[in-house]
Amino acid sequence: MKRKNYWFLFAILLLSLTSLSQGQNMTPDNSSSEERKTMSWNPQPSSPQDSDDQPIRVITHLNESDYKELLDINDNFIRETGIQVEIKNIPDTDAYRQLTAALEVGEGPDVMLVNSPWIRSLASSGYILPAESYQSSTTGSDVISPILQMLEWNGYQWGIPLDMDPYVLVWQAHALQTIGIPEIPQAGKEWKDLLVKQENRKDKKLIALPAGDAYAFAALMGVMGTDPGNPTNEGLESLSKLRPGIQFIETGKMQEAWTSLKDEGLVMIAMSASSAAKERKGNGMLELRLPEQLYADNPFLLRGRSYAVSAQVQHPQNAADWIAYMTSDKSQRLWSDTTGYLPVLKEMYQEDQFQWLQQPVHLDRLLKPTDGGTEASALQSKWDVFSKAAKLLLTGKSTEQEYREALEGRPKEKTSNE
Structure with a gap:
């Protein structure tokens, strides 16, 4: 009888050990957090059979013409x-929400081409991989420094830049000379001298700005030497004097403003570099200036x-090869020549390298190393x-003081008549 009880107890003990072993297999990975981070940064490629059969999945956020050009290079x-x-x-317009919604449920792409300012947010949310995990060289020594600032977070670079499309000031050189200014003012x-000359032009406008376009506003202030986020009293005074000489371009009226510039009715227009590249063809009297200090700071x-x-990438090596091809010197030339967007590689702006571009944008400050941090600027x-x-x-609907108070976050005080 005792022997039967021993066998019964032995069977219960064996079942208990088996159950305990199964329970341990269900616990989280006990490896260190650094080991787990390394594993997530270096995803294992799919089997050769899967890589051969399944394509790289890419999501882009482009307009129709840019998308067509990307397809051609692809x-x-x-x-x-x-x-x-x-x-x-x-x-x-809600592309960011659509993309993150897909990533959230594990249905994201292998690669994404998005606005550079999105990169930091995607990285902090854990949706993308550090560039060093799939690119052999991501130090960025050959990329314009401020561009890299947008792609850095937590000590790592999280994206590979393709292009940039800053706003520029397009000047009518002959019209400027006609009013007595020999060269584009610094x-x-x-600029004060130019504003004095403008007072004698009576009803003529000096500059055209796309109506309601904050990027154009910032570019104008930058060219005038005014910090949009923290302007000096002198800078605000100059802006006030300029107001009567501003023509605002309504939607669909850009071509009319462009014609006025070519006919010397206007002296300058603020527009994106890509738009300027397409409009400027064949007119040597139009010159471009880019407010470099503004862009270096912002x-x-x-x-x-x-x-x-994506952190969900299925074919990391193929994805890396595709990005390397799309950002190669050859592809960048095709992309910039067709779209008008400016390249991000410093070597493209060397005198013997830059001649293939349609517009002579001269960079100096942006090509130098930056001492700034990677945090968002005050203006952003x-x-x-x-x-x-x-x-x-x-538009003359507020004063310089009200502008400053708005930027400082001080509410407008109501008067007894309001």
């Missing part, structure tokens, strides 16, 4: 490598696009406030 990649690529474009006294105003690899953090305040100031 076709070259497919022909040369045999690697298949499926590209889906989301041109909608900030300070030269990289987000450069409005570039960058590639990033209050961009919506600036957009509204600048519009009111430039």
